[in-house]
Amino acid sequence: MTKNALKLAKTLNSKTFFLISSTSIYRNFKSEKYNERSRVIGIDPYSKSKIMSEEICSNFCKKHKIKFTVLRIGNIYNGNEKKKME
DSSP: OHHHHHHHHHHTTOSEEEEEEEGGGGTTOSSSOOOTTSOOOOOSHHHHHHHHHHHHHHHHHHHTTOEEEEEEEOOTTSHHHHHHHO
């Protein structure tokens, strides 16, 4: 689906492409504080897929001169994120 969305963005001459990702890519981050420049770690299939999608989109958008923005949304129902909030 992501690749299809990228192809559509190219076909429509889109100027910007937004990808909704997840804060799951920070799961094994040592500190409770992190930001978009923090190192990402994919240890499970879900977080690995998010990292891979971000890389695919970034490379595609650079190649086709499309501005690329990632929105990493937190999932408060995930056990890992919930523990950090307690």
